[in-house]
Amino acid sequence: xxxxxxxxxxxxxxxxxxxxxxxxxxxxxxxxxxxxxxxxxxxxxxxxxxxxxxxxxxxxxxxxxxxxxxxxxxxxxxxxxxxxxxxxxxxxxxxx
Numbered sequence: 001x002x003x004x005x006x007x008x009x010x011x012x013x014x015x016x017x018x019x020x021x022x023x024x025x026x027x028x029x030x031x032x033x034x035x036x037x038x039x040x041x042x043x044x045x046x047x048x049x050x051x052x053x054x055x056x057x058x059x060x061x062x063x064x065x066x067x068x069x070x071x072x073x074x075x076x077x078x079x080x081x082x083x084x085x086x087x088x089x090x091x092x093x094x095x096x
Contacts, residue, residue, distance in 0.1 A: 003027045006051050006062075008089055019093045020055055028052040033079040034061050036070055052080065060092050071095060 004012055017025045034047040047070065051062040059080045061070045069092035072082030086092035 003051070011089060016053065016089075016093060019090065020096050022055045022096070025053060025055050028054045028059065034063070034070075034072070034082065035079070036072075036082045036085070047082065049080075055096055058096055060089075060096075062089075 007016075013025070013027070017023050030049040030052055032049070032052065034049045034052070036045045036047050037043075038045060047061060047063040047066070049061050050064045051060075053060045054074065057074055059072050059074055059082075061072065061080055061082060062068075063070070068085045068087060069089055070082035071084040071086065071092060072080045074080055084095065086095060
């Protein structure tokens with residue numbers, strides 16, 4: 001599947017770049033470890049990424065079987081550590 005087929009209806013990479021303000025935003029491979037740090041408990045949960053978007057060190061992750069978008073940062077080893085969640089892509093992009 002292409003990125004546009006995986007994104008919510010009507011979304012394109014160009015629109016993501018425009019709303020985020022990051023003209024270099026790009027899809028990243030989903031073959032990586034993604035963890036969600038549930039606060040305030042501090043529990044870690046493994047997410048299975050369907051989409052990973054990179055924004056100069058920050059990432060947005062859309063997991064398989066989950067409608068939320070998770071924001072996090074890219075670790076040196078290529079994994080993503082998420083610490084914030086948004087109910088839709090537009091709000092997640094505005095939160096970058």
